[in-house]
Structure formats: C-alpha cells, structure tokens
Amino acid sequence: MGRRSSIIRTLRDIAFDLSDAEHPDLASMGREIGSALHGRSTDLATMLGPLRERRRGFERWILAERTRPPVSMLVLAWPPGYATPVHDHGGLWGLEATIAGALEVESFIKDDVDHSLRSSGRTWLGPGDATWFDATESHTHRCRNLSRHDTALTLHVYGGDLAQYLAYEQPGPSGHWIARPRQSIIAGRLTA
Template sequence: MGQRMHGLKTLRDIVLEYGMAAHPDLAAMARELGRVVHRNGAVIARRLNTLQRHCGVSGYWSLARQRQPALHVAVKAWPTGAPVPLCGQAGDWELELALHGALALETWRRDPLTGSLVAHGRDWLGPGDARWFEHDAALVHRCRNLSRRETAYTLHVCRSADASHRDIPGGETAGWLPPALAGPRRIAS
C-alpha cells in the first residue's frame, strides 16, 4: 500500500484503492483502515473536531463518491441520545468503521413471511473496529452511540448505485466536508 499521509484523506485513499476491485477484500480493507485509526487517532480526532466546529455535531460528510464502481465514502456523526432509525442495505456491501467513541451496532433479520424483525446480533465498536455487510436484503441494522457526553464518529463506506442514505437524520444535506479537509472531489465516470 505504500506510504501515505495520515488522517481522513488516508482513510479515503485506502477505501478508493480497495473499492476499485469487482469483489473487494473487505476484511483486508477493514484491517488497513483500523491500523490507520490506531496509529493516527490523535490526528483523526483533530480532524473530527474541526468538522464538528465547522458543520455542527450531527451530520453526514461525504469524503468521496464514484460512479464506476458506485462507491461512496463518508463520515457519520452519532450524537448522544439521538434516536437512530434502522437502515437497510441497498447495495452490494457496506462497511462501518469506528473513528472516535464507542458504538453498539445492532442487526435484525426480517422474517420473509411475517415481515417482523428478529434480533440477529450486536457488535460493540471502538476506534479502529469495523463491521461489514455483504448484500442481504433481509438484514437491517443501526448504530447507537454508547457515550452520554461525546459524539461518536464512523467512516461509512458503501457500494451502491443508490447511495442516497435517506435513513440518516438530515441525509446528505447535513453537510459536506469542508474543502480544506476533503481535497479534490473524486468522481469517475
């Protein structure tokens, strides 16, 4: 993977590098992303603090969006005590990486006959921990911030032709990453 500068741009670059494959190795991507978060937690925390000051506590900030393959990379803020809706998986795969704070990632499986939700699992994520989902239309999930005081942040990556994220409070209108942090926006056709 070579030498990289550290921080959110590094995370974006790793995702774009791995995400170009038809069937990316999500475990390897998660390991490398986690390694960067563990090594550069202080740098990433400063960037997240800048995001929070410029754009507010709650939000969704796009780091990169590509058309071919349809890939979207964003930072999500998870405020304390905020109700979080369930999120279905719309695309080929999704990856959620904790950047700051602690989260509970809960999953449910929708019963095909009744449509009711059955608890499927719960994972606890701390900085550098990741969870990914491969295409499964019956699976829904949500992240919940475990802190009573601090906003938690995740790096959200998905491959989907429709990465609209209508299930996120504020949706994409919640904010874009300030240009000083984002660098050039990458859109490939």
C-alpha cells in the same frame, strides 16, 4: 493541506483500492482502515475534532465518492446517546468503523416472506473497530452512541451512493414492522 489532510487521502485510497472487485474483501478493508485510524489518531483528532464540537445533531459528511466502480465514503457525527432507527442500506455492501467514541450496533435479519425483523446479535465498536455487511436486502441494523456526553465519529464506506434507504418501526404492540423511505441528508463535504 499537507500531513493534516493526507489521512483523508489514505483512507480514500484504502477504500477505493479494496472496492475494485465485484465482491470486495471487507474484512481486509476493515483491517486496513482500522490500522490507519489507530496509527493516525492524532491527525484525525486535529482534522475532525471540529465535527465533534459543532453540536448540530446527527450529521453526514461526504469524504469521497467514485462512480466506477461505485463507492462512497462518509463521516458521521453522533450526538451523545443518539440512536438510529433500524435501517437497511439500499442493498449496497457497506463497512462502518468508529473513529472516535464508541457505538453499539444491533443487527437484524429481515424475513423475505413476512418482512419481520429478527435480532441476530449486538457488537460494540471502539476507535478503529469496524463492522461490515454484503450487498443484500436482508441485512439491517440499529446503531447507538454509547456516550451520554461526547459526540462520536464514524467512517462509512458503501458500494454506491446511499441516497435512500428504509427505516423500520414497530408502531404498535403487535410487533409488526413498518418500513419507511428515508433520504440521506448531507451536511457538507470534507476536502483532502
């Protein structure tokens, strides 16, 4: 409790305050969350350090959620070298920031007509850096922990409960993409 837990409340308050609008200002949310992540890095390391030591694979932890307006916050733990498939976010807006470690994020645009995916660029996120996307069906991305040795931690804010999403694969040499529904499995809840 006390100061050790208040970083979670700080992050929750930023996300809740800035997601009250129908179209949240995600650039502002990214700046404020990045600033909190930088300024409270010692508290975060103390609070979330155990998640880096668990070594239980890729895990999602609920940090906070609200139904009206809908918003959910999660912390994800990324094993060394772990990469997601290309995935969407169920049509929700979202913001993803690195807490510890470094991630590569490659974004794709989905063609509404033939459902093909086209890479639209890569970015690299160190501690406090964020990427975000609006509520659209066409945005997808693939993320990878750049470290071969250390677990990375990331903070995710979504405009609702991301219980289901689509993962995309290219099973054959034709380059054709297939979408498969996935469930978000939650490891537990982090309390403030």
